[in-house]
Amino acid sequence: MNWIQLALASLWNRRSTVVLTLAMVALSLCLLLTVDRIRQDTRSSFANTLSGTDLIIGGRTGNLNLLLYSVFRIGNATNNISWQTYDDIRNNNAVAWTIPITLGDSHHGYRVIGTNTDYFEHYQYGRRQNLALQKGRAFDRDVVYEAVLGHEVAQVLDYDLGDEIVIAHGLGRTSFENHDDKPFVVVGILAPTGTPVDRSVHIPLEGYTAIHIDWQSGARIPGLTISAEEALERDLTPDSVTAVFVGMKSRIQTFQFQRRINEYRQEPLSAIIPGATLQELWQMIAIAENALIAVSFMVVVTGTLGMVAVILAGLNERRREMAILRALGARPAHILGLLMLESGFYGLLGLMLAILVHWGLIAAVGLWVQSQYGISLAITLPDATLSMILGGFLVTTFLVGLVPGWKAYRQSLADGLTAN
Amino acid sequence: MSLALQIESLKFRWHPKAEPILSIDALELELGQSLFIQGASGSGKSTLLNLMAGVLTPQQGVINLLDQPVSKWRGKQRDQFRAHHIGYIFQQFNLLPYLTVMANVLLPCRLSAGRKKRALEAYGTLEASAHHWLGQLNIPQALWQRPVTELSVGQQQRVAAARALMGAPELIIADEPTSALDQDNVENFMSVLSQQCAAIGSSLIFVSHDRYLAKWFDQTLTLGKAREVAA
Structure with missing residues (x-):
């Protein structure tokens, strides 16, 4: 049993908390994905409506x-x-x-x-x-x-x-x-x-x-x-x-x-001139767009902070777990890694879930949006810019694992094998 | 003849200016022999356990385990040494609640190549080895694949002992493992544990405040005097 399996078994043991935390992370990302999709597709469908007219x-x-x-x-x-x-x-x-x-x-x-x-x-x-x-x-x-x-x-x-x-x-x-x-x-x-x-x-x-x-x-x-x-x-x-x-x-x-x-x-x-006026429209909409994107980012940040808080809050109850692993020869670095793994797991699975929910959402309301607003929402992977941002998010989730990881590291050094 | 444990002029203090909480001039334990460490609470038993397990290091003195200067090593080496050569039993809550009895017993072999190798040499497969020790410690077979949360406290302590014995580590360190057990269970636990340690030639180092248990051991160390002397 390697550390990943151990981390997964431990997460499974706490599944009700894990499911809620995952939902929090996934929904926050889903909001970002969907807002960005709507923004992009609105632009392209507006831009595609008319051409050739001077x-x-x-x-x-x-x-x-x-x-x-x-x-x-x-x-x-x-x-x-x-x-x-x-x-x-x-x-x-x-x-x-x-x-x-x-x-x-x-x-x-x-x-x-x-x-x-x-x-x-x-x-x-x-x-x-x-x-x-x-x-x-x-x-x-x-x-x-x-x-x-x-x-x-x-x-x-x-x-x-x-x-x-x-x-x-x-x-x-x-x-x-x-x-x-x-x-x-x-x-x-x-x-x-x-x-x-x-x-x-x-x-x-x-x-x-x-x-x-x-x-x-x-x-x-x-x-x-x-x-x-x-x-x-x-x-x-x-x-x-x-x-x-x-x-x-x-x-x-x-x-x-x-x-x-x-x-x-x-x-x-x-x-x-249609193109020029469309630009005026974008400039006007950009303010609202940016506000929406900013709010989505804040929601993602909030979700990530919430996730860290959940892991931190769980640490005290897991002192035994850490002490047992230490007694079996785990190094403090293993404990740190275990918590980074857990945090990264929330990020990775949260992101995958978010993409699925996002696709489901678009599949569900796409036709209605098309008929109501004439905007055809595409079920695609995020574009290059957003992918980079999401990649950054994934790295961040591993890195923020350092916060609970460091605490557990200190805790396991102080507790040694005698935590009760 | 090799020594399981050798302590020389050991002093440990939590703060540089504080009185030493623990002070042992000399202690030797031959491999295969057992040691009972007795002392009231606050006498430094837990500290000594952490020192012997290599989680703490002393400010003065030397602790040799299996003739190796473990207390002089870096943390990573000490952690590795613990994984390979020490089976550890806690007072209680020894087992990871999210694993089955079998998975808990198999853990040491998953974390230490050395113990895995020895288990394989002796029993062919890791499962066979785990079955052997669970059987020796009287855990009913019906419980082997069950979550550990379904076990009684006595059964949990015996599973912990089985885990400590997996891969035949030279040292078994036990931290008051009987304190949560009733009298019948204590007798049963002590006899099985001493027998099995003897069977694989390992040294059992056992800490308790219960003087009565000393009869199971070859040597006894009583803690608490150090501070009385210092006072």
């Missing part, structure tokens, strides 16, 4: 707000852009392409985006990937009542091509006002992207106009009913759009064009 233009508002509602489907637009302005932007010589979007309605809590076929042509995410259709087709230029569903919408609500969907007025998950007189036919389902696109229902801008043709200020105009067919005979060109994604012919022109938009005379507008 500018986003919307009604005059805060930069962050514009980015959040236009790209991440978080929050609401305060102002729209007139169709006239949109035309101006689209026809500008520096502009390569545009994607107009209109927001405001929803379907079972999923946001409905009015747009045109440019969306499927120019919208890019991740590393400049275009949207791909898993089934069906994009909507036709001339057909109004067609919808293309994000992957998750189709999955969760179990829609297939040809199904009819009714759009609810406003953004509430349970809306009392439905545009049930003008249903849309599902003509396409997008391949999964891991971005908010998965949670969007796309309809033509004309469709947005059509369902609101007999509405005013967010309510039906009493006594006025225009059927779906009748609506088609009217001019369905929208009065306004919520935001416009812009691709420049040359990226060099981006800043100049941004300034021109921000100084646009006819209408107060805001233009943002």
